[in-house]
Each structure stands twice: as structure tokens, then as C-alpha cells.
Amino acid sequence: MTTQKGLIMHAGEISNLAQAQSLGEFHLDQDCLFVSGESCLLGHGIKHRFNLPIANTDYLVNELKAQLQAHQDDSENVIAFGVLPFCKYQTAQFIIPKQVAKWDKSVFSQWLNTQTADTTHQDNQLTEIRYLQDRAHFEQTVSEAKHLFDKGLLEKIVLSKQVELGFEHPINGKHVLNQLLTQSQSGYHFAFPTEHDSVLMGVSPELLLRKQDETVTSNPLAGSIPRDPCSKVEAQRRSALFNSKKDRYEHAVVIDDMRQLLEPVCDNLSIPAEPSLLHTATMWHLSTVISGHLKDPNTHILDLANQLHPTPALCGKPTKPAYQHILDLEGHGRDLFSGIIGWCDQHGNGEWVVVIRCGELKAHVAKLFAGAGIVAASDPSSEWLETEAKLKTMLNALSVQQAYTQFNK
């Protein structure tokens, strides 16, 4: 095995479009996709689907290892794709594919493009928008959270909303995935067929953990500002974000938490003293790249990832009270949203990202999610606008950004 741009090479490398086309079609209801850097990991077909509880990390890791061993082929490295929910009392979904291939991202994009070239979304009317938490409710919960900070009960909480979009016709999921790949050049694109006949897809900017033998890398994000088409405004926003005390604090809470968990298990944990700026197609974020060498290279990636999850970038600090207040304040179950998604092999290597900037697509309905980190200095209206901006990744991929804005007027 060799490494290219951080993604581990596995059996079945495909770098040529003709070779890719010989595989037939990409099937959203049975194929898994995980894109990292210039490579993507593609799972074809479902050999075995199973669920595991995530409340006990040792149990999760041992059962997962046993499942991988039971489905190992003679010659090939066996891989499981999976998604862990936000709630520790729900179960993770895993798929061991019939066949795994590593592709160049550009080849995968071309291959998908050839399958969607003659389809368009233009005639798929948005017929309904249903907020599981509307603006008034969201802003009210931010204000309530601020009282919790005043009382010293919390330092940070991540509050979210969900939006259900109804369409006239069934959604063409492959077209949406194709749009995600075209519109968002960076980030971790993913697609996973869930046990409820929906497809979870999106492009997450946030790497929770990558593990290759003894090396671990993480790229937590927290502290955000929407992008702007005007370069002057864009420059002002970047600088405002970088110098914002509120956002620096929001970010520091996440980094401190990750340091606490990773320091005891790593020999030389490297955490830059101050964050840098990272952008997606729609947002700027404060970002820190953390890396380290594991004291025990045999540590399974989910051993660490499930302990890190949910970080204060998705939940809050302290974790347990923040989690409880999320349940009370939000009033909707997050399920897979703000969980983690990725893959691992039988050596415990792999990559997991947080389930954000994504949607769950099923028939005529797309369920979208967006959250924002709330701290004492948060302004309810700005936090709402931040969640609206975060929705754009999926709204643009669904080609309904304009219709969505019209609907909300």
C-alpha cells in the first residue's frame, strides 16, 4: 500500500475513464462514495449491511473488526463504509461493499457526468419548504442558550435547524451529486445509501480524523462567515473573521477539547498556536490542522473518532450538558446529521468527516441541515444568517437557491 494525498490506496485502482465505464453505472441505492483530496473511494454493491450501537466504543470497535474479518476476501483489503449518528444512543450504519475501487476524483466526476449529461433539474419545481425550526424559533433558542452561558452552565452550544424541501418530481440524486462535485472543488464529498431507502450526500469541509498507521490528522473548523461575490467585501469578511474575538473563542473551545483527548494517546501532537482560514464554495471558516503520532499504531480509527465525536464543533462544551440542552432546545432529532461518516479497513486505518453541508434525499423530498456554534457573544440574527449560508451548498446542488429565496420572501 502506498499513500497519495493522504488517502490510502486499496485494491482496484481506476484512473482511466474507459476502465471506469466498463464498470457500468453508479447506483446511489447501493454504492458508497468518499472523496478525499484528489482521490475517491468507491464501494460497489452491498455485500453486507449491519448496524452497531455506538454508546460503548470498545464494543463498537470489536464488533466492527469481527464483521470485517468475517467478510474478508482472500486477496483484498476489506473496507467498511459507515455513518455514526449524532446521538450516542442510536446505532451506526455500516456497509461492506461487494467491490472497492480507488479512483482519481477527476475520473469519477467524468464518469458520473456521462451518466447525468442528458438530465436537468430545471423542470423540478420546489413545491414546499417545511422548517423543523423556523427563524423565530431558532433565534429564540439562541437567546435561551445565552441565558445558560450567563448562569455558567455552558461555554458553547451548537444549535441547528432542519429544512424539508418538497419537489414536484422525484429528485435526481446522481445529478445532485454531480453538481456537488462540480460546484465544490474542495472538501470531502460523500454518498451513502441509508437503511431507510434514502441517500445521505454532501460535501463536508471538516475532517474529524484520518489515521494511516501511526499518523493521525484532524482538521476541526469552528467560527464562520458567509462568502461574498465582491472581492472587497470578501477581504473585509476574511479579516473580520480572523480577528473576531467571538469566533476565536468558539474555535478555541473545540481545539482545547481535541487536545485533551489526543495528547495522552500521541507522542508529538502538533497544534498550531493560532487558526488559519479555510474556505468552501460558500463559507469562510477558522481552521486548525492537528497532527500526531500515535503511541500505539494499532489503535483503531473509530476508537479515537467515536471518543472525539461529537466535538464542540457539533455539540458544545461541556459535552453532556450541551447535548441535553440541544435535545431540549432544538425539538428535532438530528439522526445522522452532525454525526460522522467515513470508512475504515481491517487494520483500523481510515478517514471520518462530520456530517454537515449535506442532505438526505428520498423520492420527492430533500431534508437539509445547518447549525451554528453559539457562545456568549453570539447574535441570534447573525447565527440564523450563518445557517442560511451553510444551506447553500445543498440548495445550489439541488438548483433551488433562487426558488428557496423567493419562497422565503
Ligand SMILES: C=C(O[C@H]1C=CC=C(C(=O)O)[C@@H]1O)C(=O)O
Ligand atoms: C454545524 C455546522 O458547522 C459546524 C462546522 C464548522 C463551523 C461551524 C461554526 O462556525 O459554527 C459549526 O461548528 C454546519 O455546517 O451545519
